Amino acid sequence: MSESINNIVDITYLTQENAKFTLSENGFLQLTATVKIPKNMSDLDDESEEENVPKEFYFERVFLHRSFPFDNPNEYIAVSGNFPKTEKELEKEREEKEKKEKEEREKKEKEALEAKEKGEEVKEENKTEEKKDIPKENTTSLGDLKEIGIIKNIKVFSVTEQKYIDDELNRKYFVPVIESIYSVKERYGYAYCDVKTNIGRIKFTVHDAHRNIIKATSDRILIADVNGNRYEITSLRAFDTRSMRKIELYL
Secondary structure, eight states: HHHHHHHHHTTBOOOOTTEEEEEEEEEEEEEEEEOOOOSSSSSGGGOTTTOOOOOOOOOOOOOOEEEEEEEEEEEEEEEEEEOOHHHHHHHHHHHHHHHHHHHHHHHHHHHHHHHHHHHOOOOOOOOHHHHHHHHOOTTOGGGGOOOEEEEEEEEOHHHHHHHHHHHHHHHTOOOOBBEEEEEEEEEETEEEEEEEEEEEEEEEEEHHHHEEEESSSSSSSEEEEETTOOOOEOOOOSSSSHHHHHHHHOO
16 A cells, blocks of 8 residues: 555655755755656656656755644655756756747847838947846745655654754744733734743734634644744643633633
């Protein structure tokens, strides 16, 4: 059954044998991995199996996503990054660029000819100024991210690599723990919260509290504020009576 599923979804598991995690000078998680280019990349539809063999790729930055953030936070971690463009993609881009440049030239030549026939003066364009206005290509677009592979368990990597992965996950999934609630004031569909957390006193606003204050379990609460930040109450049973009264209205 497990082999059938793997064949259908074509899962690549990252291990010490095919992957090496490092840190950049700026503290970004990097990866060198020997993997296949994802089949869903546009120019691989007609590529033979022989051409799509595992190759070594270097990813300047990778992004992690927990499949089971509550039950198994260190297992089945999806790793995504920007694959380098293939030769077919680069060739297609070159062809499109040449086609566009040709159309622009033909358009300008036509406009110049029409202006000449009308006896109008044709102005020379300042190419230097044009170049200054050309925006640089964004090579770090998150929209280009593709799944590189899955980490079954971070413990398969060295202690140093485990720390890199764990630190990255903690940054992404950082959630202050609410220890007590000073006040919750509701006005026009917004709840203004003043709480004590494990990192200090925080004030935040929750829109539509009944939707954004969620029971992860019967005893654990997750809260999302209007800015997308998340907060956690690890145990309602451990909450003091005063704080419990302020939150129970939304549960």
